[in-house]
Amino acid sequence: MKLDASQSAGYLTNWAARLFARAIDRRLKPLGVSSGQLPVLFALSSGAALSQRQLALAAATEQPTMAATLTRMERDRLLVKRPNPRDGRSMLYSLSPEALEKTADIRAAVDAVNREALMGLKEYERASYLAIMAKVIGALEASLEETSD
Secondary structure (H helix, E strand, O other): OOOOHHHOHHHHHHHHHHHHHHHHHHHHHHHOOOHHHHHHHHHHOOOOOEEHHHHHHHHOOOHHHHHHHHHHHHHOOOEEEEEEOOEEEEEEEEEOHHHHHHHHHHHHHHHHHHHHHHOOOOHHHHHHHHHHHHHHHHHHHHHHHHHHO
């Protein structure tokens, strides 16, 4: 049996994700931010303060990976950590003033890469692409929830 990457939704999605990450990292590097930190930045950009567990769930990542990301971001002064008043065993993370100052530039970098990636699509194709990706993500999340029960 021959494997055909061009007919594999998972392979193509993963390839696109790697290319997106490289393109975004290129634009974020001068800001002292990486694509791996974007899920945390997106989750906290509204001013929220969340626990490591909440951030790991929002980013669909494992706790040890999130712990390492948060440690780096705190070291780089992108996060502020404080005790959780409702649970003395956990901490709450929020964006630092330094990170908040960078949010407009981060948004501009992400928007620029999205424009580059989608510029070959017509407006209705862009909307369809985003809607289809949301459905794929939803189906995969539901499937993973079923298998973890």
